[in-house]
Amino acid sequence: MLPVHLDRTRPEPLPAQLAAAVRRLVTDGTLTTGDRLPSSRALAADLGVARAVVEQAYDQLLAESWVQTRRGSGTFVASGEALPAPAPPPRPATREPSYVRLDAGTPWIDPRHAAGWKRAWREVSATRPPRGYPDPRGLPELRDALAERLARTRGLTVEPDEILVTTGSTDGLRQLLGALGPGDVLVEDPGYRAAVETVRAAGRTVVDHPALAPVIGLAGCAAAYVTPAHQHPLGRVMPAADRLALLAAARQADAVVVEDDYDSEFRYDVAPVPALAALDRSRVAYLGTASKSVSPSLRLGWLVAPPAAHEILVRRRAVTHDTPPWPTQRALLTLLRDGWADKVVRTARRVYADRAPRVAAAMAPHAELAGPLAGMYSTWLTGPASARAARAGARAAGFDLQLLAEYCRSAHLTGFVLGFGGVTDAELDRALSAIADGLSEPPDQPDPLDQ
Structure with missing residues (x-):
């Protein structure tokens, strides 16, 4: 008989216990291929259970290929090729340390504005959804509100039907690239990492271009991806002369300039810089996002593409239904109509305007500011050893600090990118103290900037 014990006090059914016991006997070598199991x-008589218990266990093992039956002969351990592959030995679970992210993309949403968010979702639940598939361009009422907002805040006058609602900037970039002709894509270096991955995923070659140098040629490129209002991550505003040079290069190469206008609303030193697309709507594709003004998790953005690409995208989206979910579009419409989004932007702008000088005061003794103070992050130039020391200090205090080198491909810049939007004031003070402490300690190796 089999060396098996069934425990009636366990919650596991007896057939399942028996099947598990037979599996263990096979895997530990007690039973081998071809061994005959008892009838x-x-x-059942040996274990003191009903025959149905054994039959159910054998049926389960047969279904899992642990055993085979031979007519008139009985039940046998399956041959090696028929046995299921043994499960790998369990590995102890390892949990990554949980850090508060000091990233460049998480905004400050004042908790006092929570009521407006809740009201938007109540309206969604009370509103009748559209029949069938929605408009491929996006919810018409939302596009009306976005057109008004672009004209008022970005100096960009467009018709609502020229706007395509997307699931964010990278989604807009992905769709746009699919509507352009063959060619590479110029991307600022250092630059937005998600844009680089999106270009590569589209099967196009990324052409590295120094972020602070003017673009004077786009030969072989279908597009140039730029962040002119607030270069990501160095923070510079693209000068007027560089904007004109970029547009001239795009016209000469018949390329499209992709303007990612990710956080232009959050300037607190001067008025927001007008959108590059306002200079040439036929040549510039404009990408906007609600991630910084509402929430990254909402996953909504908008694309204003040049006319030829726009027509291609509308026809394609009508077939693929590649549009954001209607409930999130409807919620954003309420937030815009009620003035909630404007209120959140104004509040966040004041918070950033207060935090940026505090960050500068704490970091200036140790690092060089890469660009003007604006938005919800600032970038600091140091040697590589100092950058690592800054991150180590941050992590020791429970914060994750991003290194500038992680944004570079061909560029050789080092330092760190310090986001201050997604934290409380108390957390920011602790983070700044920890980073400053890390920068104050002698580096493990010579720092090139100190030589």
Whole structure:
């Protein structure tokens, strides 16, 4: 008989216990290929259970290929090729340390504005959804509100039907690239990492271009991806002369300039810089996002593409239904109509305007500011050893600090990118103290900037 014990006090059914016991006997080598199992009648008598218990266990093992039956002969351990592959030995679970992210993309949303968010979702639940598939361009009422907002805040006058609602900037970039002709894509270096991955995923070659140098040629490129209002991550505003040079290069190469206008609303030193697309709507594709003004998790953005690409995208989206979910579009419409989004932007702008000088005061003794103070992050130039020391200090205090080198491909810049939007004031003070402490300690190796 089999060396098996069934425990009636366990919650696991007896057939399942028996099947598990037979599996263990096979995997530990007690039973080997071809061994005959006891008959269901004999094993049931030996274990003191009903014959149906053994039959159910054998049926389960047969379904899992642990055993085979031979007509008139009985039940046998399956041959090696028929046995299921043994499960890998369990590995102890390892949990990554949980850090508060000091990233460049998480905004400050004042908790006092929570009521407006809740009201938007109540309206969604009370509103009748559209029949069938929605408009491929996006919810018409939302596009009306976005057109008004672009004209008022970005100096960009467009018709609502020229706007395509997307699931964010990278989604807009992905769709746009699919509507352009063959060619590479110029991307600022250092630059937005998600844009680089999106270009590569589209099967196009990324052409590295120094972020602070003017673009004077786009030969072989279908597009140039730029962040002119607030270069990501160095923070510079693209000068007027560089904007004109970029547009001239795009016209000469018949390329499209992709303007990612990710956080232009959050300037607190001067008025927001007008959108590059306002200079040439036929040549510039404009990408906007609600991630910084509402929430990254909402996953909504908008694309204003040049006319030829726009027509291609509308026809394609009508077939693929590649549009954001209607409930999130409807919620954003309420937030815009009620003035909630404007209120959040104004509040966040004041918070950033207060925090940026505090960050500068704490970091200036140790690092060089890469660009003007604006938005919800600032970038600091140091040697590589100092950058690592800054991150180590941050992590020791429970914060994750991003290194500038992680944004570079061909560029050789080092330092760190310090986001201060997604934290409380108390957390920011602790983070700044920890980073400053890390920068104050002698580096493990010579720092090139100190030589």
